[in-house]
Amino acid sequence: MSADANVPSGDDDPTPIDAVETGDRDHERDGGGRGFVFWADEVADRIEARDPSEPITIKGGISPSGVPHLGNVNEIMRGYVVAEVLRERGHEVEQVFTSDDRDPLRKLPRRLADLDGEIVDLGDVNAGALGRNLGAPYTAIPDPFGCCDSYGDHFSTLIADSAEALDVPIEVLSNTALYEAGEFDDAIADVLKRPDRARDVLAEFQDKVDDEYVPFNPICGDCGKITETVTAIDLNAGTVEYRCTDIETGDRTIDGCGHEGTATFREGKLPWRFEWPAQWRLLGVDFEPFGKDHAEGSWPSGERIAREVFGFEPPEPMVYEWFTLDGEPFSSSAGNVILVSEVLELIEPEVLRYFFTKDPGRGRDFDIGRIDGLVDEFDRIERIYLGSVDPADDHERERAERVYPIAVDEVREERVRIPYRFAAVLGMTDDPALRAEIARREGHVPDDAPEWAVEEALARVERARRWARRTDNEYNYELKRTSMPDVALDEAEAAALEDLADAVESGADGEGLQGEFYEVARRHDLEPREVFVAGYRLFFDDEQGPRLGHFLAELDREFVVRRLRREG
RNA sequence: GGGCCGGUAGCUCAGUCUGGCAGAGCGACGGACUCUUAAUCCGUCGGUCGCGUGUUCAAAUCGCGCCCGGCCCGCCA
Numbered sequence: 001m002s003a004d005a006n007v008p009s010g011d012d013d014p015t016p017i018d019a020v021e022t023g024d025r026d027h028e029r030d031g032g033g034r035g036f037v038f039w040a041d042e043v044a045d046r047i048e049a050r051d052p053s054e055p056i057t058i059k060g061g062i063s064p065s066g067v068p069h070l071g072n073v074n075e076i077m078r079g080y081v082v083a084e085v086l087r088e089r090g091h092e093v094e095q096v097f098t099s100d101d102r103d104p105l106r107k108l109p110r111r112l113a114d115l116d117g118e119i120v121d122l123g124d125v126n127a128g129a130l131g132r133n134l135g136a137p138y139t140a141i142p143d144p145f146g147c148c149d150s151y152g153d154h155f156s157t158l159i160a161d162s163a164e165a166l167d168v169p170i171e172v173l174s175n176t177a178l179y180e181a182g183e184f185d186d187a188i189a190d191v192l193k194r195p196d197r198a199r200d201v202l203a204e205f206q207d208k209v210d211d212e213y214v215p216f217n218p219i220c221g222d223c224g225k226i227t228e229t230v231t232a233i234d235l236n237a238g239t240v241e242y243r244c245t246d247i248e249t250g251d252r253t254i255d256g257c258g259h260e261g262t263a264t265f266r267e268g269k270l271p272w273r274f275e276w277p278a279q280w281r282l283l284g285v286d287f288e289p290f291g292k293d294h295a296e297g298s299w300p301s302g303e304r305i306a307r308e309v310f311g312f313e314p315p316e317p318m319v320y321e322w323f324t325l326d327g328e329p330f331s332s333s334a335g336n337v338i339l340v341s342e343v344l345e346l347i348e349p350e351v352l353r354y355f356f357t358k359d360p361g362r363g364r365d366f367d368i369g370r371i372d373g374l375v376d377e378f379d380r381i382e383r384i385y386l387g388s389v390d391p392a393d394d395h396e397r398e399r400a401e402r403v404y405p406i407a408v409d410e411v412r413e414e415r416v417r418i419p420y421r422f423a424a425v426l427g428m429t430d431d432p433a434l435r436a437e438i439a440r441r442e443g444h445v446p447d448d449a450p451e452w453a454v455e456e457a458l459a460r461v462e463r464a465r466r467w468a469r470r471t472d473n474e475y476n477y478e479l480k481r482t483s484m485p486d487v488a489l490d491e492a493e494a495a496a497l498e499d500l501a502d503a504v505e506s507g508a509d510g511e512g513l514q515g516e517f518y519e520v521a522r523r524h525d526l527e528p529r530e531v532f533v534a535g536y537r538l539f540f541d542d543e544q545g546p547r548l549g550h551f552l553a554e555l556d557r558e559f560v561v562r563r564l565r566r567e568g
Numbered sequence: 569g570g571g572c573c574g575g576u577a578g579c580u581c582a583g584u585c586u587g588g589c590a591g592a593g594c595g596a597c598g599g600a601c602u603c604u605u606a607a608u609c610c611g612u613c614g615g616u617c618g619c620g621u622g623u624u625c626a627a628a629u630c631g632c633g634c635c636c637g638g639c640c641c642g643c644c645a
Contacts, residue, residue, distance in 0.1 A: 272645050296641045363573045392592050442607050532604040544605040
């Protein structure tokens with residue numbers, strides 16, 4: 001209520017830049033460089049400060065509601081990075097992951113993924129069967145692909161596959177299985193013993209909580225849907241009475257069937273805000289990373305519920321920012337999704353793991369078009385770690401030392417990396433020997449590299465080629481071996497190519513052939529560039545490509561001669 | 569209505585917690601390898617650190633107030 005503070009000042013008060021020397025000129029330049037602080041170390045510090053019992057338990061979890069995309073992997077990888085740091089420090093760590101598969105299906109996904117990670121439209125599966133199951137737990141819905149025990153099972157499997165593909169050991173727990181085994185009975189009894197207390201805490205976060213609210217949702221014995229109307233509680237019997245009423249889910253209403261019945265604690269679920277803390281207690285969770293969506297609602301209420309309803313200390317939290325895909329939020333309905341399996345067709349697992357060592361507090365974009373930059377970054381970190389590249393400063397060196405061993409499965413000094421973009425270019429030929437030859441000639445594979453290292457290095461070519469094709473960028477060269485591009489040449493160009501064909505026929509080597517390009521250009525009064533471009537058109541249907549002389553010398557002579565003479 | 573993240577070189581970003589030389593990669597430009605392209609090597613180019621203001625000997629960095637971009641919560645999970 002103060003007066004306007006923004007009173008314009010009378011003048012600009014241009015204090016003359018002080019001409020006063022401070023005299024104290026020699027601030028030491030020594031170790032002034034601040035060190036690198038790894039976020040996972042800070043989290044690990046906080047976890048250690050709680051003096052947790054071993055093994056330390058790190059949890060994550062999602063609903064298996066549909067395509068488990070790369071964004072969901074945060075939930076696994078952020079915990080993993082911290083787990084690795086704690087293991088380095090000598091702790092025993094177990095990483096558990098709940099598949100919250102008793103949650104109800106509340107809307108039809110537009111797209112699904114089969115077990116191979118192929119995205120399919122809802123229309124390609126039995127959508128009607130799904131529609132009839134709105135409101136039912138994921139584990140009670142048949143798998144639309146028919147390959148798993150249930151809808152929930154199907155997508156839990158994909159999540160587990162993602163973790164495995166990244167070589168992250170997690171124990172996936174089915175929430176439904178936990179309920180069915182009675183693991184949540186105590187928590188449910190605690191909540192229902194004092195529904196008023198539960199209400200009081202939750203009412204601070206949610207307006208709709210009234211005196212009738214009971215924090216337990218039975219599964220209707222008749223229609224199988226999760227219901228919200230509990231009419232009586234029998235703690236001794238471990239049951240509730242309920243009526244199957246309509247459920248509002250934002251934009252639509254799922255009809256209740258009106259059935260009235262009795263359900264045990266194992267035949268229902270806690271609402272999320274109670275379920276989450278109940279999981280912490282049940283599993284003894286010490287640390288849980290979660291997305292920013294939970295930061296304002298679920299976490300603050302969960303923290304309070306843990307202490308005031310269940311009476312235990314909640315785990316160490318960590319909020320991570322969501323990242324985007326190609327500049328847009330992940331959205332399976334809009335088709336902006338990518339699965340781990342798909343990413344691993346483009347980059348090595350260690351590169352993807354490296355991505356998740358970056359500061360989780362920052363928003364980031366996972367940009368397929370620039371994935372080469374991510375790979376370059378990883379390669380550089382690796383070389384700094386292995387000592388073959390000098391870091392720009394202490395910060396970069398420390399970061400490499402800290403992060404690299406976590407990203408990579410095993411540190412091996414002799415590892416060879418072909419630069420990603422160069423690997424993409426190598427994809428122009430299918431011939432493995434030719435790829436290896438070119439890579440060696442260009443100095444990307446040392447002569448003394450062990451066999452396994454060469455093999456792994458060349459494996460990048462397939463990935464980079466897929467990337468070049470997928471993005472159809474300037475590295476997407478392809479040798480047009482089977483069909484000759486339609487190329488218009490003038491007389492001089494045709495004659496020049498004829499001469500080149502002769503040179504190839506007479507057995508010119510790479511160096512010789514490369515020089516021959518200049519010779520024939522001179523001979524036919526052409527710019528060297530024109531001859532090269534003619535060659536690129538003929539072999540790649542493009543205007544640029546590899547060093548042609550060297551490249552053509554590696555191909556089979558007969559084909560090259562035929563093509564240069566435009567005979568096929 | 570509330571909250572979070574970002575704005576630093578043409579591009580992608582590091583650096584901000586802990587104030588002290590404004591950095592990397594890519595790029596562009598020039599050159600070298602008989603060499604057009606990719607690669608490699610050498611060199612050059614690159615920035616009012618979103619704006620304003622306060623604190624300080626000193627601010628990209630700390631405080632306050634804005635602007636712009638993105639997202640999240642206020643149903644459920």
